[in-house]
Amino acid sequence: MAAARARHPTEDPVWAKVLIIGLMLVFLGLVLILPLVAVFAEALRKGLQPALEAIGAADALAAIKLSLITAAIAVPFNAVFGLCASWAIAKHHFPGKALLITLIDLPFSVSPVVAGLMYVMVFGLQGWFGERLIDHDIKIIFATPGIILATIFVTFPFIARELIPLMQEQGVSEEEAAVSMGASGLYTFWRVTAPNVRWGLLYGVLLCNARAMGEFGAVSVVSGHIRGLTNTMPLHVEILYNEYDFVAAFAVAALLCLLAILTLVLKGVLEIAQPDVKRGGGH
Amino acid sequence: MAPFGARRRILDDDHPMTAETISMSRPPAARRPLFRRRSALPGFGLTLGVTLTILSLIVLIPLSAIAIKASSLSPAQFVAAAFSERAIAAYRLSFGAAFVAAVINGVFGVLTTWALVRYDFPGKSVVNALVDLPFALPTAVAGIALATLYSPNGWVGQYLTPLGIKAAYNPVGVTIALTFIGLPFVVRTLEPVMRDLSADVEEAAASLGAGRIDTILRVILPALGPAWLTGFALAFARGVGEYGSVIFIAGNMPYKSEIAPLLIIIQLEQFEYANAAAIALVMLGVSFLMLLIINAVQAWSRRFS
Numbered sequence: 001m002a003a004a005r006a007r008h009p010t011e012d013p014v015w016a017k018v019l020i021i022g023l024m025l026v027f028l029g030l031v032l033i034l035p036l037v038a039v040f041a042e043a044l045r046k047g048l049q050p051a052l053e054a055i056g057a058a059d060a061l062a063a064i065k066l067s068l069i070t071a072a073i074a075v076p077f078n079a080v081f082g083l084c085a086s087w088a089i090a091k092h093h094f095p096g097k098a099l100l101i102t103l104i105d106l107p108f109s110v111s112p113v114v115a116g117l118m119y120v121m122v123f124g125l126q127g128w129f130g131e132r133l134i135d136h137d138i139k140i141i142f143a144t145p146g147i148i149l150a151t152i153f154v155t156f157p158f159i160a161r162e163l164i165p166l167m168q169e170q171g172v173s174e175e176e177a178a179v180s181m182g183a184s185g186l187y188t189f190w191r192v193t194a195p196n197v198r199w200g201l202l203y204g205v206l207l208c209n210a211r212a213m214g215e216f217g218a219v220s221v222v223s224g225h226i227r228g229l230t231n232t233m234p235l236h237v238e239i240l241y242n243e244y245d246f247v248a249a250f251a252v253a254a255l256l257c258l259l260a261i262l263t264l265v266l267k268g269v270l271e272i273a274q275p276d277v278k279r280g281g282g283h
Numbered sequence: 284m285a286p287f288g289a290r291r292r293i294l295d296d297d298h299p300m301t302a303e304t305i306s307m308s309r310p311p312a313a314r315r316p317l318f319r320r321r322s323a324l325p326g327f328g329l330t331l332g333v334t335l336t337i338l339s340l341i342v343l344i345p346l347s348a349i350a351i352k353a354s355s356l357s358p359a360q361f362v363a364a365a366f367s368e369r370a371i372a373a374y375r376l377s378f379g380a381a382f383v384a385a386v387i388n389g390v391f392g393v394l395t396t397w398a399l400v401r402y403d404f405p406g407k408s409v410v411n412a413l414v415d416l417p418f419a420l421p422t423a424v425a426g427i428a429l430a431t432l433y434s435p436n437g438w439v440g441q442y443l444t445p446l447g448i449k450a451a452y453n454p455v456g457v458t459i460a461l462t463f464i465g466l467p468f469v470v471r472t473l474e475p476v477m478r479d480l481s482a483d484v485e486e487a488a489a490s491l492g493a494g495r496i497d498t499i500l501r502v503i504l505p506a507l508g509p510a511w512l513t514g515f516a517l518a519f520a521r522g523v524g525e526y527g528s529v530i531f532i533a534g535n536m537p538y539k540s541e542i543a544p545l546l547i548i549i550q551l552e553q554f555e556y557a558n559a560a561a562i563a564l565v566m567l568g569v570s571f572l573m574l575l576i577i578n579a580v581q582a583w584s585r586r587f588s
């Protein structure tokens with residue numbers, strides 16, 4: 001006689017488990033999984049060759065290069081900012097700390113389009129410095145500097161919000177010990193703090209980089225959409241899509257998908273290897 | 284950089300403290316000192332200075348440019364720009380679709396989190412990683428993929444058309460895109476709270492005779508309330524301002540399927556800078572309001588934890 005194992009009172013019945021997992025899979029399938037599959041299916045609709053040609057086209061390569069340059073400046077910038085902000089906030093006491101953290105978070109809740117718009121208001125032709133910039137022949141809006149600025153803004157909180165809770169949790173005792181034994185501030189930072197937060201920093205850099213390479217709204221406002229010149233990868237996808245060149249659009253999109261998947265895999269590996277990192281941000 | 288601790292010790296040795304200086308240097312016990320405990324770590328002035336400078340240059344000053352530009356309009360002009368019939372239709376779509384998407388995520392986010400925290404099933408780690416896809420995938424890529432899927436002859440759209448549902452190029456499409464964008468906010472906010480729910484309470488409820496459904500409705504869901512609200516608000520706030528994933532699937536018909544961020548871009552392309560700033564200011568106002576609400580909910584939930 002196969003005795004039915006008594007169910008623990010806090011365990012759900014099997015039918016409930018099946019129902020909940022089933023509903024979840026249908027929902028995730030419709031919203032997350034099918035779109036991901038569709039990108040690769042559309043990119044390879046006419047085989048691998050046209051997709052590779054689309055990625056190898058001069059305009060696409062220029063877009064890839066600009067996206068890489070943008071991320072290569074925006075991410076280190078935000079990393080330096082994040083390290084400064086977290087050292088000041090997590091390791092010291094001062095009034096107005098909560099307000100400062102809220103202000104650092106602000107870019108999360110500002111629409112990317114509004115972010116782009118505000119730089120147009122400052123550096124655009126009709127903006128505060130518009131005429132002076134023209135006099136000196138400096139282009140910020142509709143040029144690479146504007147794209148980098150807009151990207152820095154939308155990815156601004158990523159690394160800081162990762163590091164602040166991590167450093168707060170670790171406290172100051174290790175650093176205080178080092179300093180009391182005569183270590184300089186910089187030495188203490190490199191030898192004590194940096195090793196403690198490096199995985200959290202990497203985690204923040206990973207998420208920051210994904211967003212920096214993929215930002216669309218803010219960059220779209222300040223870019224001017226000049227092919228081969230001020231087009232980042234997501235903007236190039238838009239242009240190709242609007243020209244009904246679907247295979248090429250989805251081929252470049254597939255490249256961005258691969259980057260996203262790589263980001264998720266590295267993120268997953270980091271979360272398993274260093275469970276501490278997950279306690280940060282949340283965005 | 285000279286270590287602070289060492290320098291202070293030298294000073295102390297040179298000027299041994301008398302009873303008088305000790306009593307002077309100690310603040311009255313009743314008054315809460317402004318700087319509770321001076322950190323012994325150096326670099327505070329430098330790092331805070333750099334932080335405030337960068338924050339001002341990148342975030343605060345540019346943001347103020349929008350308010351200043353919008354203030355170049357007279358009040359009547361501002362209302363005409365920010366609350367024109369077309370703008371109100373755009374807000375209604377952006378806020379409405381973001382709200383519906385946040386509700387959908389509120390329901391399926393709880394189910395997903397529940398399955399991820401409580402159950403074991405094959406492929407769980409893949410599902411767990413996929414939940415973060417909207418954080419990692421460029422919004423434009425999500426936009427063209429969803430538009431292709433839900434267009435009338437797309438993989439999913441072809442089954443919706445006979446049912447009379449027009450998903451893409453319609454407000455329904457906007458909601459689908461915002462559901463994609465908002466999902467991880469709800470799941471990742473709920474997850475740690477659900478993980479920390481103590482089994483004792485559930486066992487107590489069960490041993491007192493509560494059925495499983497009763498336990499879930501009266502014990503578990505109320506405990507998740509604040510985190511759920513926070514996740515809902517984060518997803519809603521993100522959805523209101525979202526642009527990249529929406530424009531491809533929205534159809535972008537004025538009064539019908541045109542979102543507020545797109546209206547800002549249209550004003551900008553017509554060189555109506557002040558009008559664009561007026562609409563942006565309204566959206567910023569809503570963002571600040573959402574931020575305050577989220578902070579208030581989090582402060583409120585901390586009181587119970």
